[in-house]
Each structure stands twice: as structure tokens, then as C-alpha cells.
Amino acid sequence: MQSTGRGERRAAIYLRRPRSGAWSRRAFLKKSFPDFFSIDRSEQSTKMLYRSGNREYSSLLYNFLWGKACNMKTDFNLAPDLARLREEIARRRTFAIISHPDAGKTTLTEKLLLFGGAIQLAGTVKARKASRHATSDWMAMEKERGISVTTSVMRFNYNGYEINLLDTPGHQDFSEDTYRVLTAVDSALLVIDSAKGVEAQTKKLMDVCRMRSTPIITFINKLDREGLPPLDVMADIEGHLGISCVPLTWPAGMGSAFRGVYDLRAEELRLFSARHNGRKVEDKIILQGRDGSGLEEYLGDAAAQLRADLELLRLAGTPFDLEKYLGAEQTPVFFGSAINNFGVQELLDTYTELAPAPQGRPAVFPDKPLADGTYAAGFIEPDDLEFSGVVFKIQANMDKAHRDRMAFLRICSGRFHRGLKLRHHRSGKELNLNNAMIFMAQERSGTDEAYPGDIIGLPNHGTIKIGDTFTERIPLKFTGIPSFAPEHFRRVRLRDALKTKQMKKGLEQLAEEGAVQLFRPLTNNDYILGAVGLLQFEVIISRLADEYGVDGSYEPVNACCARWVYSGDKIQFEDFKDYYRGDLALDAEGALAYLAPSPWKLESAMERYPEVEFRVTREIN
Numbered sequence: 001m002q003s004t005g006r007g008e009r010r011a012a013i014y015l016r017r018p019r020s021g022a023w024s025r026r027a028f029l030k031k032s033f034p035d036f037f038s039i040d041r042s043e044q045s046t047k048m049l050y051r052s053g054n055r056e057y058s059s060l061l062y063n064f065l066w067g068k069a070c071n072m073k074t075d076f077n078l079a080p081d082l083a084r085l086r087e088e089i090a091r092r093r094t095f096a097i098i099s100h101p102d103a104g105k106t107t108l109t110e111k112l113l114l115f116g117g118a119i120q121l122a123g124t125v126k127a128r129k130a131s132r133h134a135t136s137d138w139m140a141m142e143k144e145r146g147i148s149v150t151t152s153v154m155r156f157n158y159n160g161y162e163i164n165l166l167d168t169p170g171h172q173d174f175s176e177d178t179y180r181v182l183t184a185v186d187s188a189l190l191v192i193d194s195a196k197g198v199e200a201q202t203k204k205l206m207d208v209c210r211m212r213s214t215p216i217i218t219f220i221n222k223l224d225r226e227g228l229p230p231l232d233v234m235a236d237i238e239g240h241l242g243i244s245c246v247p248l249t250w251p252a253g254m255g256s257a258f259r260g261v262y263d264l265r266a267e268e269l270r271l272f273s274a275r276h277n278g279r280k281v282e283d284k285i286i287l288q289g290r291d292g293s294g295l296e297e298y299l300g301d302a303a304a305q306l307r308a309d310l311e312l313l314r315l316a317g318t319p320f321d322l323e324k325y326l327g328a329e330q331t332p333v334f335f336g337s338a339i340n341n342f343g344v345q346e347l348l349d350t351y352t353e354l355a356p357a358p359q360g361r362p363a364v365f366p367d368k369p370l371a372d373g374t375y376a377a378g379f380i381e382p383d384d385l386e387f388s389g390v391v392f393k394i395q396a397n398m399d400k401a402h403r404d405r406m407a408f409l410r411i412c413s414g415r416f417h418r419g420l421k422l423r424h425h426r427s428g429k430e431l432n433l434n435n436a437m438i439f440m441a442q443e444r445s446g447t448d449e450a451y452p453g454d455i456i457g458l459p460n461h462g463t464i465k466i467g468d469t470f471t472e473r474i475p476l477k478f479t480g481i482p483s484f485a486p487e488h489f490r491r492v493r494l495r496d497a498l499k500t501k502q503m504k505k506g507l508e509q510l511a512e513e514g515a516v517q518l519f520r521p522l523t524n525n526d527y528i529l530g531a532v533g534l535l536q537f538e539v540i541i542s543r544l545a546d547e548y549g550v551d552g553s554y555e556p557v558n559a560c561c562a563r564w565v566y567s568g569d570k571i572q573f574e575d576f577k578d579y580y581r582g583d584l585a586l587d588a589e590g591a592l593a594y595l596a597p598s599p600w601k602l603e604s605a606m607e608r609y610p611e612v613e614f615r616v617t618r619e620i621n
């Protein structure tokens with residue numbers, strides 16, 4: 001985080017308590033800080049931005065100072081707080097690993113944890129009995145099938161950096177989880193299988209990253225297998241993903257002829273060794289320089305090819321440009337083999353060096369409505385002194401013994417400390433945070449302190465939902481957490497009628513995670529699930545059995561899509577409800593939805609009732 005220095009100087013000026021009612025807030029603060037609070041006339045005043053030098057501050061800092069000014073007993077100095085906060089922000093990296101299924105995200109995550117010192121021995125995705133399983137695939141179904149079903153959050157320290165790493169599932173049926181996670185990170189690590197190149201899901205993920213200009217570093221994996229020539233993989237990425245590639249390492253050979261990677265920045269060759277048994281390899285050999293005769297000795301015939309490749313890159317390659325990477329126009333590329341611990345150390349070193357520290361994000365102020373029905377918008381910087389954070393994920397039963405639900409909150413600004421009182425704006429309630437958690441996948445531990453970029457878990461019993469915003473005082477809502485329209489529907493059947501209560505509880509809790517939606521028809525007692533991807537139904541049945549002891553199955557149901565219905569025209573709405581009663585259902589939040597049996601039926605309902613609004617998604621909150 002760059003600082004002009006002026007902000008601190010100004011903030012360090014002592015505030016004086018205003019004489020009551022003598023000035024308005026803004027006038028008082030402007031008088032106390034003539035420079036700091038000069039409002040930028042070119043900005044709409046509703047944006048509530050304040051300038052100091054070339055830095056802008058959101059209204060959070062403004063309100064924070066005001067609060068301090070009013071409650072102040074002694075003079076108050078902000079500068080040490082701000083400096084400490086900025087220091088902590090600067091050493092944080094929060095990123096997601098994304099890719100098409102099976103490219104090796106979980107395997108790479110395990111190795112990043114290994115090199116980060118968070119684990120001593122790496123497990124594998126498909127562990128044989130008694131051998132160790134990959135840390136981030138902790139759910140029973142993930143272990144059985146060797147695929148990731150839900151995002152795992154892991155926090156570890158590497159080289160002085162605090163890293164928040166999120167291993168996402170690749171399968172498109174779980175992509176709503178991945179998309180939400182992408183709103184909570186500052187950068188992404190894209191994994192590509194060298195034999196497959198860019199795949200369908202890679203393109204979709206890239207589109208989501210592009211919407212937010214998320215900076216991306218690429219790891220081309222599985223070099224120990226026969227794959228596409230590296231130049232072809234890069235051309236594939238450039239052609240299909242529309243981002244320019246800048247290799248920072250280059251492979252020497254591949255498959256059985258894979259000998260190692262050449263680090264283009266350090267100008268040294270690291271030789272590949274497949275002997276590691278899940279531990280860090282220490283016996284790599286480093287050769288300095290591309291001209292050294294040692295190249296032939298270690299690489300044999302592959303040396304000439306490597307020299308030719310390197311010459312080509314020197315003549316025709318794009319130079320690395322940090323600004324372009326941060327603007328998501330360029331992606332640095334690494335080659336390696338995650339399962340063999342190869343190329344991982346260089347990746348981690350460069351990732352922490354290049355990736356952006358926690359960034360600010362847009363928000364709206366719900367207490368400042370505008371004439372057009374929207375709210376005043378603002379931008380919250382991570383070094384705003386008031387704490388703010390947004391919940392992007394809910395996970396039930398992470399610890400079956402405790403049976404609690406965990407809300408994952410990304411800290412957006414300010415400092416978290418144990419005992420901090422936060423306002424939960426949707427309910428208007430105050431929450432005393434004594435038991436916030438940090439994670440190593442399924443393992444958790446309490447935390448006393450956390451900073452912007454950190455992901456903390458708030459244990460709760462159903463009060464917190466995806467999209468909820470927390471701040472110390474100021475009403476604020478972070479925007480941009482997507483919600484998804486279900487495309488597939490199933491009726492849940494229970495094998496043992498005595499377990500109805502457990503099933504209801506299980507379905508309600510799992511629906512709160514946002515991966516499936518639960519509908520209760522107005523005319524019967526059925527439980528209908530809607531999901532974006534079919535695999536979600538299997539996950540629910542498996543989790544009902546594993547976490548709630550309920551044996552369930554599915555029946556088809558006559559619905560093709562759900563539309564949330566609203567209307568300002570009471571008479572027409574009542575008429576609509578009477579007419580379509582058999583196809584109406586309440587979702588888990590009690591919102592009314594029309595489960596259309598066919599696209600044609602939906603169209604005719606829309607024509608018949610022009611005053612009824614049919615929304616594709618229900619706004620989160």
C-alpha cells in the first residue's frame with residue numbers, strides 16, 4: 001500500500017471536541033483537517049470520498065474520526081494505528097487456486113503447504129488405506145472420489161508473508177462456490193494440465209476473473225507426463241483466454257525426458273528428481289547460466305533444444321511488466337510437476353513477491369438511499385481504520401462433534417481483535433467476537449488478531465448468511481457476491497419416515513450454504529431441491545447420510561426453472577397466485593418462487609401477468 005505520508009501527518013493532528021451543535025460534522029472535521037477533508041468537487045458528493053494528497057479515503061475513515069471526536073476523553077493520535085495496519089496489509093496475500101477439474105489444484109495446494117512449512121509430509125488426493133490424504137480435500141465424499149467438492153481455506157506463514165490460500169473445486173457443478181470465492185481474493189493461481197491445455201471450465205473461470213480484473217499467475221502442471229509443446233500451451237492460453245503469457249521458467253524436455261526447468265530471471269537450471277516420497281526435495285542441482293557447458297552434461301540431447309527455446313524467447317518473448325500483470329493483461333507462467341514437488345518453491349517465492357496485497361472494494365451505504373431507488377456508493381480501502389468484512393461462504397458441520405456452522409468472512413478493512421464488537425447489518429444486532437477462527441482446511445484454531453485479506457470463521461447457528469456485511473458501526477454493504485439460478489430440480493424422498501425432522505434440519509442447513517436451494521410447495525409437504533449442477537444432488541444425499549444420519553433418495557419433479565416473483569399490483573398478484581398455486585413454492589428464506597414446468601409455461605405466465613416481475617435470482621439478502 002503506497003502512502004503519501006501526508007495522510008498520517010494530518011491524521012496525527014489532535015482532534016478537539018466540538019462545542020455541541022456549533023458545527024455540522026463535516027464542517028467541524030473540515031475545520032480540524034482542512035486538507036485531509038477537502039471534499040473532491042469533481043466527485044459526486046454521494047460517493048463520500050475524501051482526499052489527502054493523491055489518496056482517497058472512504059467515508060469509513062471520516063465516520064471513524066467523527067466517532068472518536070465525539071467520544072473522546074483525551075487527545076487522540078491516529079498515526080501509529082494506521083502505520084501498523086498498513087504494514088500488516090502489505091505482508092498479506094490472499095489467493096484462490098482455480099482450474100478445470102483434475103489439473104492438479106489440490107495436489108499443488110498440498111505442496112504449497114509443504115513448502116510453506118504448514119505440513120511436514122504431503123498427502124495425496126487418492127490416498128491408499130492408512131496413507132495420508134491431501135489436507136484440503138477433507139470431506140468424506142472428497143476423500144472417496146478424489147475430487148474437490150467445496151473450497152478449503154488455509155492460512156500459513158511463508159517468508160514473512162501471511163498467506164490465505166483457497167483451494168477451489170474444478171467441476172462446473174460446484175462453480176458457484178468457486179465464483180463466490182473469487183470475489184473474496186485479490187489474485188488467482190491458474191493451473192493448466194500440460195497435456196490438455198485450456199479446457200472448457202478454464203475459459204469460464206477466466207471470464208469471472210476478467211470481470212474483476214483479478215491478476216493471474218499460471219502454473220503449467222504435469223510436465224512429468226507427455227504433453228503439448230510448451231509454446232503450443234502458451235499460444236492456447238493467449239488465443240483462448242485473451243491474456244498475454246510471460247514465461248518466468250522454461251521446461252527442459254517433458255514426459256520421460258523431463259529434466260528440469262530453467263529459471264529465466266535467475267538464469268539457472270533446476271534439475272528434476274522424482275525421488276521425494278511426499279517430502280521436500282533438497283537435492284536439486286542448480287547450474288548457473290545458459291551458456292555453461294554443464295548444460296550438455298546434465299541434459300544430454302535436450303540441451304540444444306533448451307538453448308534454441310531460450311534464444312527464441314529472448315528474441316520474440318514479451319517482457320514481464322508488473323503493471324500489466326496487476327491489470328490482468330499479462331500472466332507470468334511457471335512450469336513444473338506438482339505431484340513431484342517440482343517448480344513449486346519458485347512458484348511460491350515469485351507469487352508472494354508479485355501478487356497484490358489486499359485491495360479495496362466497492363460498497364453501498366444502505367442508510368443513504370438515492371432518488372432512483374439505489375444507494376450511495378463508495379469504495380472501502382483496506383487501510384480504513386474501521387473494521388469491515390463480508391461473508392462469502394457458509395459451511396455446516398465442518399466439525400461433526402460441534403455441529404456448528406461456520407461463516408467465512410473476508411476482512412476488507414481495519415483490524416480485528418478478540419472481543420471486537422461488530423454490527424451485523426442485516427439483523428441490526430451486535431456481535432461480540434470472542435471465538436473467531438482461522439483455518440488449515442478442516443483444522444481450526446482461535447485467533448486474537450487479524451487484518452485485511454485474512455479469512456476468519458465466525459461460528460454461528462444459522463444467523464449469518466452469504467453476503468452479510470459486518471462493520472464496527474457504519475451501515476455498509478459490500479456488493480458483487482453473485483447468486484445463481486437453479487437449473488435442475490429433484491424431490492427428496494426419505495426411506496425412513498421417522499427421520500423427517502432430521503431431514504428437514506439437514507436440508508435447511510445445507511441449503512444455507514448456497515450450493516442448493518430448498519423449495520417448499522404451497523400445496524403439499526414435499527421438499528424440492530434446486531441446483532445449478534447435477535453433482536450437487538449427489539453431494540447432498542452423501543452429506544445427509546454422513547452428517548445427519550438420514551437415508552434419502554430423489555424423484556424427478558416437473559420443473560425446468562425457478563423464478564422469484566414480485567409485484568406492486570396487489571390484485572393482479574393475488575390472481576396470479578390463485579392461478580399458479582400448484583407451481584408456487586417458498587424458498588428457505590420464505591420468498592415466493594414460481595417453479596415453471598416448461599419454458600413455454602413460463603412465457604405464457606409472463607404474458608398473462610405483465611405486472612408480475614419474474615426474477616432469475618433472488619438477491620442475496
Ligand SMILES: Nc1nc2c(ncn2[C@@H]2O[C@H](COP(=O)(O)OP(=O)(O)OP(=O)(O)O)[C@@H](O)[C@H]2O)c(=O)[nH]1
Nearest residue numbers: 101102103104105106107147148170222337338339
Ligand atoms: N503425473 C502427474 N499427475 C499429477 C500431477 N499433479 C497432480 N496429478 C494427478 O492428477 C489428479 C488430479 O489431481 P487433483 O490435485 O485432485 O486435481 P484438482 O485440480 O484438485 O481436481 P478437482 O479439485 O477435482 O477439480 C490426481 O490423480 C493427481 O495425482 C503431476 O504433476 N503429474
Ligand SMILES: [Mg+2]
Nearest residue numbers: 105106147148
Ligand atoms: Mg481439488
